[in-house]
Amino acid sequence: MTGVPLEAIRDSFEGIMPSVIATTDASGIPNLSYLSHVYYVDSHHVALSNQFFSKTAANVAANGRATVVVLDGRMGLQHVLDLVFVSSSRSGPIFDRISAQLDVMASLQGKSHMLKLRAVDIYRVERCRRIDPVAPIETAPENPVVARDWLAEAAAATAELSAIADPETLLDRSLETLEERCGFRHSMILVADGEGRKLSTVASRGYPRYGFGAEIAFGDGIIGVAAERGLTLRIADMRRSQRYVSAVALAAGLNRDDIPMPAIEQVQCQIAVPLIASGRLSGVVFAESEESFAFSHAHEAALEIIARQIAAGLAIFELADAASDAAGRGVAPVSSADKGQAFSFQYFPRDGGVFIDNDYVIRGVPGRLLYHFVRSYVETGRAEFSNREIRRDRTFNLPDFKDNLETRLILLRRRLEERGGPIGIERPERGQIRLVIDGTPQIAVMEDA
Amino acid sequence: MLEDDVASFIAGNVMMIAATRDGALRAHVGRGCGAYFDADTGELVLLVSSSQWPDFFANARKGGPIAMTVCQPDNYRALQIKGTIAGVDVATEVQSAKASDYRDRMLAIMDRLGVSRLQLSTVFSNVDLAAIRFWPVDLFIQTPGPEAGERVQRSQS
Numbered sequence: 001m002t003g004v005p006l007e008a009i010r011d012s013f014e015g016i017m018p019s020v021i022a023t024t025d026a027s028g029i030p031n032l033s034y035l036s037h038v039y040y041v042d043s044h045h046v047a048l049s050n051q052f053f054s055k056t057a058a059n060v061a062a063n064g065r066a067t068v069v070v071l072d073g074r075m076g077l078q079h080v081l082d083l084v085f086v087s088s089s090r091s092g093p094i095f096d097r098i099s100a101q102l103d104v105m106a107s108l109q110g111k112s113h114m115l116k117l118r119a120v121d122i123y124r125v126e127r128c129r130r131i132d133p134v135a136p137i138e139t140a141p142e143n144p145v146v147a148r149d150w151l152a153e154a155a156a157a158t159a160e161l162s163a164i165a166d167p168e169t170l171l172d173r174s175l176e177t178l179e180e181r182c183g184f185r186h187s188m189i190l191v192a193d194g195e196g197r198k199l200s201t202v203a204s205r206g207y208p209r210y211g212f213g214a215e216i217a218f219g220d221g222i223i224g225v226a227a228e229r230g231l232t233l234r235i236a237d238m239r240r241s242q243r244y245v246s247a248v249a250l251a252a253g254l255n256r257d258d259i260p261m262p263a264i265e266q267v268q269c270q271i272a273v274p275l276i277a278s279g280r281l282s283g284v285v286f287a288e289s290e291e292s293f294a295f296s297h298a299h300e301a302a303l304e305i306i307a308r309q310i311a312a313g314l315a316i317f318e319l320a321d322a323a324s325d326a327a328g329r330g331v332a333p334v335s336s337a338d339k340g341q342a343f344s345f346q347y348f349p350r351d352g353g354v355f356i357d358n359d360y361v362i363r364g365v366p367g368r369l370l371y372h373f374v375r376s377y378v379e380t381g382r383a384e385f386s387n388r389e390i391r392r393d394r395t396f397n398l399p400d401f402k403d404n405l406e407t408r409l410i411l412l413r414r415r416l417e418e419r420g421g422p423i424g425i426e427r428p429e430r431g432q433i434r435l436v437i438d439g440t441p442q443i444a445v446m447e448d449a
Numbered sequence: 450m451l452e453d454d455v456a457s458f459i460a461g462n463v464m465m466i467a468a469t470r471d472g473a474l475r476a477h478v479g480r481g482c483g484a485y486f487d488a489d490t491g492e493l494v495l496l497v498s499s500s501q502w503p504d505f506f507a508n509a510r511k512g513g514p515i516a517m518t519v520c521q522p523d524n525y526r527a528l529q530i531k532g533t534i535a536g537v538d539v540a541t542e543v544q545s546a547k548a549s550d551y552r553d554r555m556l557a558i559m560d561r562l563g564v565s566r567l568q569l570s571t572v573f574s575n576v577d578l579a580a581i582r583f584w585p586v587d588l589f590i591q592t593p594g595p596e597a598g599e600r601v602q603r604s605q606s
Contacts, residue, residue, distance in 0.1 A: 017564065017572070022468040022476035022516075030468035030476045030516040032529060033591065055589075055598045067468075067476045076570035080504075082475065134501040134577070136570035137556070292563065 004128045006043055009079050010297050012070035013038040013046070014236045020069040021048065023059035031055045036105075038070055038081075039098055040297070041122060046081065047094050049102065050119040057121075060085045066123065069131075073236075073293050075140045078131040083123035095120045100229050104222045150298045153181040154305040161309050166430075167317040167406045174285070174310045175205035182302050183294075184287035186264050189275070189310070190216065191283040191407045192227060193364050199227055199284055200364070202411040207262035213362050213415035214259040226272035227284050234271040234300050237292040258360065259415075268292040273303050275311035282314050282404055314407060321387055321406050324431055343422055345441040347371040361419060366412040371443075373435045374423065378443060385433040409433060455588065455601075456486035458528065459493065462558050463519040464572075467495055467581075469508035469534075479505030482575045483544075483551035484519065492535055492582045493517070496548045501574035509537050515583050518591050522562060527591035528601070532583040540578035548575040 013019070018034040025031065033056050039047040046068075050057055060066055068081040089095050099117040106116075133139075157177045164170045171189055178184040186206035190199035201214040218228040226233045267288050275283040285307045289295065295303075346355040352367035353360070362370065369390065376382045387405055413425040424436040459465075465481035479502030484495045495517055499506040509515065513534050520527035540548065552573040559569055588601040 017464075017522075017568075020466050020478055022478045024468075024470045024474045024476050028470055028474050029514045029531060030470050031531075032466055032468050032478070032516050032518040033597075034466075034518070034520060034525075034527070063474055065475055067478055069466075069478045071568070071572070073568055076568045076572075078571055080478070131501070131571065133571045134498065134574060137573065138566045138570045140567060140570075 004079060004130055006040060006046070006125060006128060009070065009072065009077075009128070010040050011074060011293075012072040012077070012079060013040055014073070014293075017071050017073075019071070021056055022067045022069075023056050023065065024063065025055075025059050026062045031059055035068070037098070037101070038068060039094065039120075041094060044125055045086065046083070046123055046125060047098065048121050048123065049098050049117055050088065050121050060121070076136065076138070077133070080127075080129050080131060081125050082127040084126050086122045086124050088119045088121050090119050092120075094122070096229060097231055100225050100231050100233055101235075104225050104233055104235065107221060107225075147298070150182075150302040154302040157181045157302075157306050158309040161306070161313060164313065167314055168410050170310065170313045170317070171203040171407075171410065172205075174306065175203055178285075178287065178303070178306065179205065182299060182306075184289075184299075184303070186262075186289065187285065187287040188262055189283060189285050190223060190227075191404055191411060192218075192281055194404060196228075198364070199223065200366075200411055201259075201262065202283070202407055202414065204262045207264065209260075209262060210414070210418050211259060211262035212418050213366075213411060214261040216261070222270050222272045223284050223286050226274050226286075227281060230274050230276060230281060232271070232273045232300060232304055234269075234295055234297075236269055236295065238268050238270070264288060264290060266290050269294040271295045271300060271303060273300075273307040275307055275314065277308070277311040277315040280315070282311055282407070285310060314404075317406055318404060321431060322391065324388075340439040341422075342440045342442050345374055345423075345443045346446055347443065348446045350447075356419075356423065359419075362412060362415050366408050366415070369408065370412060370416075370423070373425075373433070374437070374441050375443060377435055377437060378441060383435045383437075384428075385435070387431045387433070455528065456488075458521075459519050459530070460485040461521075462554055463521050463527075464555070465495070465517060465519045467497065467505065467515060467517040469505055469510075469513060469515055471504075471508050477504040477508050478502070480572055480574070481517065482573050482578065483548040484517065485547065487582070490535075490582070491584065493530060493532065493585050494544070495581045495583070496540055496544055496551075496575070497579055497581060498574035498576050499579040500577040501571060506537075506579060509534055509579070509581050511536055515581065517583075520591070522559060525592055529589040529591040530585045531587040531589070532585045535582045535584055538580050538582070540580045544580050545575070545578055548578055 014037055018036055019038050021033050021035050023031050041047050064085040066083040071078050098120055102117050175187045178187050188201050188204035191202045192199050196218055198215045198217050201211050204210050216223050218224050222233050269289040269292055272284050272286045274281055343357050351363050353363035354367045354370050416424050422439040426434040428434050465484055467479050468476045470476050479497045481495050481497050487494055511534055515534050516531045518529045590596045590599050
């Protein structure tokens, strides 16, 4: 039995100050330790990470009991949990999630593996009781702000997003909706490369610049770990971190200026939710805030619901596009005669990297697509292409309909637009691509970088 | 006897938690509002609100075991001291003044770390203040990391 429902104090589990765990050994000598997190499992159970608590672990093994004190980061209230040990686990969903969380925290502190999770201990909560404030230093407002109905907000958001009929609108409207309904003011969507190596920013909101095409490697930072492990991750308070480690992945072997990630200063709170539909990861939706504890578990649940709608929507658009016959009809030759000033167009087959006038543009599948378009334009004068012919062209190595082709074309178009001339992409109609070039590209294929 | 650096660490700007236990070996936690080393008696003195932490206080009895962990909030450097309770008294005026001074200092420090008075409204409680004296028997490193829980090796004096 618990006096206070655990659901009522979930915000305390990631408190502004570490929680406290107390145990006793067989002879009755107490032991104390600080805990960074108490993890909610269900209404009667919590999980504690077992990293360095050797004495705590020994005591629990001896008598199966622990006492935990948690502190609410908003109201300053404290609660005591009387715990009874149930089991210890070195695998499974709870272990994976806590492990991922610790790995991200460690990487932020530049101490990879310092927080390596050994085991997760599951405890039954025998009793949860409030520590009534005695002469508190400060009291909470009489009428605290009524909690938002997150379920209703998520329902309204998914209803709106499910009515959208094209992927580009879905991407942008998703981020707008996240701000309007959930208060996520700084957010972005990154699309996975399909090879499990990197993610590229395809939509962003609330930053000084869009950063389309900015990359993060799988496993790198909160976004990369969320993608790699298919898990939602949230860091409530980054003040605990010693420094903020840029998660931008650098390509090995090429001296290039990568596109910087959209960023805010003084970030305190972050959340990353994988976009998964039919068991397949298509990307990550990410949000951050300058306020610590800005995102609660309720924000997390709402974002997960909305993220699943985004992922499902993107998957449906890809399927519809792949099944469509709206293709291959508009091959309109245009003159390849001199159309103005020449510019260099360097292509690196090794990674699909494209440089224009020695400035990095993009790489991966979007880079290969761009090279294909420009080369065709130079060789044949073609400026119009179709999704269908791209899918049939094996040189792109697109895995049938699960290729995120539309999303990659959106990324390419946006990157070129944000960069500004001399090359652009237009979408005259569904499944069609039009190359717009101002000048004369001088193509150079760079076999060895 | 505690070495000077440990004694000054405990009396410094550190958060403090302590635990006693009941007859069923269930631990009870209290948060301290100041602590210091009494060189005359060789005892540590922990100041704690008896009404804010009634279960902890009820089990703080002469001859009973106690553990206290002190932690520097800006870097998590922490020590745990274990010992046997030598006595429990109502705090004197001097001890109450020490607790008030401690509370004011810690609130200012925590404010600089971004933790508000509201968030700490029941942490640094100094009402119905008790002074728990205990003889330090064991000292452990409690800073999070691989060394957490290791006994501090004292130099020969």
